[in-house]
Structure formats: C-alpha cells, structure tokens
Amino acid sequence: GHRRTYVGAMPGRILQGMRQAKTKNPVFLLDEVDKLGVSFQGDPSSALLEVLDPAQNSTFVDHYLxxxxxxxxxxxxxxxNYLDRIPGPLFDRMERVDFTGYTEAEKLEIGKRYLFPRQLKENGLNEEELEMGNDALLAIIQKYTREAGVRQLEREIGKFARKVARRIAAGKIDELQATEVEVRExxxxxxxxxxxxxxxDTVGVATGMFYTPMGGDIMFVEASxxxxxxxxxxxxxxxxxxxxxxRAALSYSKAHWKTLGIPEDSLQGKEVHIHVPAGAVPKDGPSAGITMATALISAVSGKKVRSDLAMTGELTLTGRVLPIGGLKEKVLGAVRAGISQIILPIENEADLEDIPEDLRTSLTFHLASTLDDVVKIALVDRKKPKKRRASAKRHRSVKNAAATA
Known part of the structure; x- marks a missing residue:
C-alpha cells in the first residue's frame, strides 16, 4: 500500500481483497507466479516473502495502515507452469502440489459436457442446429491441439461453431451433425x-519417451x-x-562389451554418432540414458530394437537404471503413438498407480534395475528368437498391473 501522506493513497491489494471479501480468512489465488518480473518499481517476489512465510505474516505491515x-x-x-522459474526463497515457503495433464478420454468428456455447450450458447446456436459426436471432438483433440489442459480445445470448438453459425446465417445449411470430415473441411x-x-523393428533405432508442460510423446534415438x-x-x-x-552409454558399452554380447573391437577405432530427430527442438534431461545405450548396442551388435516398445530411465556408468519423473505424461504420449510395451526403472513401480486403470490393463510394463534387463527385453536376436522369451524370466514384468517417468 501507499503511505497516507501521498495523494490518492490506498491500502495494498491484499488488504483491499480482504475488505472486498469481508472476512479475515479469505483465499487468495496468485496466478502464474513463475512470471513475476523485476522492474524499477520493485521486486514482487521479495514482497511476497513476508506474506507467504507463516512465521512472519502474523505481523504483516501495510504502509497505509x-x-x-x-x-x-x-x-x-x-x-x-515452470517450477525452475520461481525464485528459490519464495518457492521454499510453499507446499508443492503437482497436477498432471488430462488424458484424451478426460478431454473428450470435458469437451462434451462443458466446452461444447458453452460454445453453442456463445455463438447463438442450439442443440438442434449443431451436434458434435465423439469422433469429431476426438479429431479436434488429436489433430488440432497439443496441450496439457483444454484452453486450446475450447478455442478450436468455438472456431468450428462460428463457421457453422455463419453457414446457417447464410442459408447454406439448416443444421449440421459434425463428423471428422466436417472438422477437416x-x-x-x-x-x-x-x-x-x-x-x-530397426537396427540402431530405439524409442524413448519425453514430456513437457504441453504433454508427453515419444522420440526416436538413432545410433550409427x-x-x-x-x-x-x-x-x-x-x-x-x-x-x-x-557419453555414459558409450563408456558402459566399451567397458561391458562381453556382457552385452558385442565384439571386443567393435568400438575401437570407430566413430559413434547418436542423433535425436527434430533437430530444431531443444532437448535435455537424463531419462534418455537407457534409450541411447540400447540404440548404440543395437547398432554395434546388428540386433534390431523392438518397435512396439518404448523406454525411459537414467543410466549410470555401472549400468544401474535410476528413476525418472513425469511417468504418467510419458505413458499417455506412448499410448497415443501406438506403443504397447514400456520399460521403466524398477524404482518407479509405485508411480504406476497414477496411470488410469484402462491404460494399465492394455499395456505391458517391464521394470528394469540394470541395463542388462533393458537389453534382454528390447533387442531381437535374429539367430535365436527364443532367447528373448527365456531371458524375460530374469527381469520383473508387470502385465495388467493394478498396483508415470
């Protein structure tokens, strides 16, 4: 707030909000705190330190009072949206609660029950003039939006409704039962x-998984x-x-050539090239470690990598597979891509509870503790096709798990 000596002085936003709510214990929503900016007027994050600290806010002083x-x-x-952009001292005074993105089935229900009726009303249409089936809504979700929420989905539904309203106003149609064809048109x-x-199945190409605030997806790692x-x-x-x-994947492959079943001199005097497509998109994070190692071992041994399998996990120099984050988003992206089997670190087993039950029953999860477990599952032995079935007993698999990275 402003000191009362100034012309037009008034209390700060917090006291104004409490006066508006007429209560001493209201709820304040501070939206998008990761976008706080510092200017010549001051640093908002510094002002929030006292407000959010339970040890200090009992004696909060507003300059007006x-x-x-x-x-x-x-x-x-x-x-x-981005935790790393919140100032450390400010984040230390908060309790973190994570909300994952919606699945396609959840977006479909939200669109049907809430977004579509609201857009009908806003564009002057009624239920008889425009009907939109599940296939049309799903086409908009899959082909015209890429987000964790439903904001863009509502924009696209509104855009579709406006174009239908225009055709009705022009006398071209009286009503429309929208299908995927009309959505495309x-x-x-x-x-x-x-x-x-x-x-x-391809030699030297492994399928990994990643996630962003916009959702999860798969990526291909190529090795030559x-x-x-x-x-x-x-x-x-x-x-x-x-x-x-x-680098860790290459070092492990060189040090454990015998265990991995690759020739001793296969990496001596050779140039190794690992490429992750979509070169215009920046990529980072440790969870592609086992994917890079699998693609490299496949390229050296000549064994193909299963195309229906995706994997995620950090790799150490000793071959341990460490846990990762964002498992639910990654799994949802893999399912959308048609993946049916997934390798994940054994320490992420508890995170399987976050995955919707209908997806858990349609997928096979392999829990790996070392890179050896990953290789036995991922690589297809052309000479001895039965070997993979026998070695599968040595690792833990979860099929239709009831119990994401």
Whole structure:
C-alpha cells in the first residue's frame, strides 16, 4: 500500500481483497507466479516473502495502515507452469502440489459436457442446429491441439461453431451433425502431427519417451557406428545433461562389451554418432540414458530394437537404471503413438498407480534395475528368437498391473 501522506493513497491489494471479501480468512489465488518480473518499481517476489512465510505474516505491515496486521489465517494458493522459474526463497515457503495433464478420454468428456455447450450458447446456436459426436471432438483433440489442459480445445470448438453459425446465417445449411470430415473441411488441415511408433523393428533405432508442460510423446534415438577416429558425435540440439547420458552409454558399452554380447573391437577405432530427430527442438534431461545405450548396442551388435516398445530411465556408468519423473505424461504420449510395451526403472513401480486403470490393463510394463534387463527385453536376436522369451524370466514384468517417468 501507499503511505497516507501521498495523494490518492490506498491500502495494498491484499488488504483491499480482504475488505472486498469481508472476512479475515479469505483465499487468495496468485496466478502464474513463475512470471513475476523485476522492474524499477520493485521486486514482487521479495514482497511476497513476508506474506507467504507463516512465521512472519502474523505481523504483516501495510504502509497505509502503518500497524501490524495478522495474515496467518489467510490461505494463499499460487499457480505456475515452470517450477525452475520461481525464485528459490519464495518457492521454499510453499507446499508443492503437482497436477498432471488430462488424458484424451478426460478431454473428450470435458469437451462434451462443458466446452461444447458453452460454445453453442456463445455463438447463438442450439442443440438442434449443431451436434458434435465423439469422433469429431476426438479429431479436434488429436489433430488440432497439443496441450496439457483444454484452453486450446475450447478455442478450436468455438472456431468450428462460428463457421457453422455463419453457414446457417447464410442459408447454406439448416443444421449440421459434425463428423471428422466436417472438422477437416471447416478447420483446415491438421496442425498437430504427433509421432507414431516405427512400422518395423530397426537396427540402431530405439524409442524413448519425453514430456513437457504441453504433454508427453515419444522420440526416436538413432545410433550409427562407422570407421574413423575414436570419437562420439551427438546431434539433435541436445542439452548438457543429455550429452552426458550419451557419453555414459558409450563408456558402459566399451567397458561391458562381453556382457552385452558385442565384439571386443567393435568400438575401437570407430566413430559413434547418436542423433535425436527434430533437430530444431531443444532437448535435455537424463531419462534418455537407457534409450541411447540400447540404440548404440543395437547398432554395434546388428540386433534390431523392438518397435512396439518404448523406454525411459537414467543410466549410470555401472549400468544401474535410476528413476525418472513425469511417468504418467510419458505413458499417455506412448499410448497415443501406438506403443504397447514400456520399460521403466524398477524404482518407479509405485508411480504406476497414477496411470488410469484402462491404460494399465492394455499395456505391458517391464521394470528394469540394470541395463542388462533393458537389453534382454528390447533387442531381437535374429539367430535365436527364443532367447528373448527365456531371458524375460530374469527381469520383473508387470502385465495388467493394478498396483508415470
């Protein structure tokens, strides 16, 4: 607030909100605190330190009042998309609660029950003039939006409804039962092209998983070994952490060539190139470690990697598979791409409870503790096709698990 000596002085936003709510214990929503900016007027995050600290906010002083005011009964809820952009001292005074993105089935229900009726009303249409089936809504979700929430979905539904209303007003049609064909005609060509699983097993290409605030998806990691100096080339606009994962994968492969079943001199005097497609998109994180190692071992041994299988997990120099985050989003993206089997760290087993039950029953999860477990599942032995079935007994698999990275 402002001191009362100034012209037009008034209390600060917190006291104004409490006066408006007419209660001493209201709920304040601080939206998008990760986008706080510092200017010549001051640093908002510094002002929030006292407000959000339960040890200090009982004596909060507003400049307009000039006396301590008790905020200990006020509930503050802050929202953010990127935790790393919240100042550390401010984040230390908050209790973290994570909300994952919606599944396609959840978006479909939200669209049917809430978004579509609201857009009908806002565009002057009634239920008889425009009907939209599940296939039309699902086409909009899959081909015209890519997000964790439903904001873009509502925009696209509204855009579709406006074009239908225009046709009705022009006398071209009286009503429309929308299908996927009408969605394509009115909204234009699809703008989202998610990855699909590879058509066949391939040597040197492994399928990994990643997630962003917009949701999860799969990615392909390609490895190639060629004559040249003993060097490692990493391309695809990879971050430092991801490059370190590639180096760890190469070091482990060289040190454990016998265990992995690859020739001793297969990596001596050879240049190793690991590439992650979509080179214009920056990528980082440790969870692609086992994917890079699998692609490399496949390229050296000549064994194909299963195309229906995706994997995620951090790899150490000793071959341990460490847990990762964002498992639910990654699994949802893999299912959308057509993946049926997933390898994940054994320490992420408890995170399977976050995955919807209908997806758990349709997928096979393999829990791996070492890279040896990953290789036995992922690689297809052309000479002895029965070997994979026998070795599968040595690792833990979860089929139709009732119990994401």
């Amino acid at each position: 000039g006396i301590p005011f008790d905020l200990s009964e006020v509930l503050f809820i802050a929202t953010a 009115l909204l234009g060509r699809p703008r989202v092209h998610p990855e699909r699983m590879a058509a066949e 070994v060629m004559p040249g100096e003993s060097s490692l080339v990493l391309t695809g606009q990879l971050g430092d952490v991801m490059k370190e994962s590639g």
